[in-house]
Every structure is written in structure tokens, then in C-alpha cells.
Amino acid sequence: MTIKRYQKANKTAIKKKDIPLDTNIIIVNGTGLGGFFYSHERIEHVIDLQEPTSYEQKTLADLKIISQFSRNIFSEYGILIVDVLDEEYTLKDIYAYLDLMPVYDELMLMAKNEDEFDTGMFERFAIKSSVKVFTKTIMGMTVSAQKRLIQALFHAYKDKTISDTQAGWDKVTLVASQILNMSDDVIDVLKNDYRRPSIHINDLI
Numbered sequence: 001m002t003i004k005r006y007q008k009a010n011k012t013a014i015k016k017k018d019i020p021l022d023t024n025i026i027i028v029n030g031t032g033l034g035g036f037f038y039s040h041e042r043i044e045h046v047i048d049l050q051e052p053t054s055y056e057q058k059t060l061a062d063l064k065i066i067s068q069f070s071r072n073i074f075s076e077y078g079i080l081i082v083d084v085l086d087e088e089y090t091l092k093d094i095y096a097y098l099d100l101m102p103v104y105d106e107l108m109l110m111a112k113n114e115d116e117f118d119t120g121m122f123e124r125f126a127i128k129s130s131v132k133v134f135t136k137t138i139m140g141m142t143v144s145a146q147k148r149l150i151q152a153l154f155h156a157y158k159d160k161t162i163s164d165t166q167a168g169w170d171k172v173t174l175v176a177s178q179i180l181n182m183s184d185d186v187i188d189v190l191k192n193d194y195r196r197p198s199i200h201i202n203d204l205i
Contacts, residue, residue: 025063026082
């Protein structure tokens with residue numbers, strides 16, 4: 001049985017709004033590390049986010065095509081939808097329209113409100129959340145979100161942002177033992193990993 005679009009939205013108790021396809025929306029690079037590139041024959045202009053902090057303005061029509069043909073770009077956090085340039089609509093409206101409410105709900109686990117949807121939101125949460133909140137959040141995430149948050153956490157540790165704190169040690173060891181099932185000492189692994197991130201974490205947060 002085929003589930004219709006309105007039924008998908010209703011499963012999250014959200015009524016979809018009839019949003020004009022020419023509505024302008026801001027997307028940002030969600031990778032936290034390098035560039036992001038995407039092209040599709042039905043999108044007039046490619047998405048070329050060359051820096052981890054890059055952003056672009058796209059139309060809802062463009063994002064609709066991406067959600068239909070390359071949904072994993074959103075669910076794996078390659079790009080984040082962070083602003084809608086029309087006061088009549090919220091980010092929640094946009095995510096619901098694109099059938100991306102699971103992504104929205106997961107991002108809201110790390111944010112107090114939609115204003116915190118931005119480049120580096122995974123990094124900010126990895127650094128600033130308490131151990132208790134971090135643990136509860138990451139254990140309830142999808143595998144894709146866990147991977148992205150672990151990447152942010154390890155990035156922060158390697159850039160010595162949290163390496164000298166008890167909370168940082170607790171978060172890193174928790175991830176290593178309960179999610180990654182590492183047999184090696186994760187602290188030694190991170191200390192001996194001489195590959196440096198392409199951007200310092202302070203430039204993301």
C-alpha cells in the first residue's frame with residue numbers, strides 16, 4: 001500500500017502547508033570537515049559548498065528534487081536546511097513539506113530552537129552539552145547522526161578543545177566503548193592520529 005505525502009506528514013502530527021516552490025531557503029555545509037558538491041540534471045545550478053562554513057541560497061523546488069532523488073544527503077547531514085527567507089513559514093514547515101521530519105526531529109535533539117540550526121551545530125553540541133545530555137541524545141540517534149556527532153566530538157578532542165576536561169574524556173570513552181566497541185584505548189588512538197582536520201573547530205562553532 002502506497003503511503004501518500006499527506007499521510008507521511010500526518011504521522012508526525014504536522015499538517016503540510018502549501019508552500020510556493022520559489023520560496024528561498026538557506027542551506028549550509030553540514031560535513032564539518034571539507035567541501036560539499038552536488039549536481040542534478042533537474043537543478044539549474046550545482047551546489048558547491050567549498051568550505052566547511054559555506055552556505056548557499058536555494059529554492060524549495062531545488063530541495064524538493066534533492067529530497068526525491070538523493071534523500072541521504074539530508075539524512076546523512078551532508079547539507080543542513082537552516083533558514084527560510086519568508087516569515088510566513090518555519091523550518092519545521094520546510095522539513096515537513098520535504099518529508100524530512102525525522103531529520104528535523106533529530107536536529108532538534110541538539111537545539112533549543114530553530115535559531116540554532118547552523119553550520120557547526122554538531123560541534124557545538126559535542127562541546128557544550130553535559131555528559132548526561134550528550135549520552136541520552138547520542139544513544140537515541142540514528143547511525144548517520146551518531147557518526148556525524150562522533151566525528152564532531154573527535155574533532156573537538158584533537159583540536160584540544162575538550163581534551164583537558166573530565167566531560168570531554170567521559171564523552172569520548174563513552175562513544176568508544178558503547179557505540180564503536182573499540183578494544184584499543186581511544187585516547188591513545190586520538191593522540192597518535194596525526195591527520196589534522198581541515199578547519200579548526202573554533203571556526204565552526
